[in-house]
Amino acid sequence: MAKIKNKNNGTKKEVIVEAATRLFREKGFKAASMRDLAEAVGVEAASLYNHIQSKEELLQEICFKVANEFTQKVDEIENSDLTSIQKVEAMLRFHIRQMFHHYEMVIVADRDWKHLSDPYLSNFHSQRRVYRKRLAGIIEKGIAQKEIKPVDAPTVVLIMLHAVNGIESWHRSKEKISPKQLEENMVLIMIEGLKA
Amino acid sequence: MAKIKNKNNGTKKEVIVEAATRLFREKGFKAASMRDLAEAVGVEAASLYNHIQSKEELLQEICFKVANEFTQKVDEIENSDLTSIQKVEAMLRFHIRQMFHHYEMVIVADRDWKHLSDPYLSNFHSQRRVYRKRLAGIIEKGIAQKEIKPVDAPTVVLIMLHAVNGIESWHRSKEKISPKQLEENMVLIMIEGLKA
DNA sequence: GCGCAACTAACGGCCGTTCGTTTGTATATT
């Protein structure tokens, strides 16, 4: 076997990345140490390097996995035959669901990507800008077609992308409404305010 | 003189706190070193300790200054005779303006408060929870009075508080719309979607 | 017995902070 499997559901490197995701989300990339991570995995710090190249590689894996998922989704939505406002809603719902199911890596990517170093830093930064422009493009088309109120599209993108980060607080709050309810509330508030 | 003044506009400690605010915003609290800060102030690292007690004290000053400003504002608004929806709008506008004029300290407080240690950590955490509950209370009253759509109030608070963080990106973007335009766009999008 | 993955030990480096000293300057004394 080239790679050993851990409990028949993935390589050890994947286990490490998952633990790193949780740890980085909790403490922040800089404040989380490789010794912390080793303890979470149940191993000595040096042993981690049998599976990974560096601490930054872990951050790279997290950031680009997140970036690729969002890029893939916007590819799909742009090529669909939904109306513009439906496309905006679909992207919003995707963001909300990613924050439900993979919020730890989404938050790490969003908060800690600046700790990447070049060329990954520029790469990620540029992917991020492109992604936001594509979202703004969808909204501008909707405005041109009078489906959406005449608002500043980049501002809408800023609001949407940051609003969903609030779901992080939801994850750790006591009296949670259901994911479905939260999603419908968010869509109601953010999308109704946009309709022409 | 008990405290010497620097260029007749404040103590040296204030100069240090301001430089720390910029540095923490840029690099993050953990990644910013006291030697970085010293260089920004134009002094050796050791000299900083003639004016401050510790690195964490700087974070404390930033976090509680921000917390106090928001607490003070919600005191004022709660006691005003505005309608509920007007109160929500007033708080939103205050958040937006704070993000225009003092965004660096607002962002540091929001992103790095977890690096405080007790008793400051619990203190800040509790202030934060109380603040959010007060905002949710305003919204719930508005719903009861049928000024506001029947939505989940804590969710609205999450959306509002996080949406304004998007203004950080605005600060560093090239093609900026004016602050006034941004404010009106944000209010339009977020408040119109709320009205019953 | 071969190879992967764990271990212990240690490296150089940066961290926040302390120490003891020097410097600059505002005030008091002659």
Next chain:
DNA sequence: AATATACAAACGAACGGCCGTTAGTTGCGC
């Protein structure tokens, strides 16, 4: 007016500690 005093605020050097990472070795499963 010149000199002495006092003290805030700067400095260079160093501290113990944790950081990411490497080296060399041991042990275990095929």
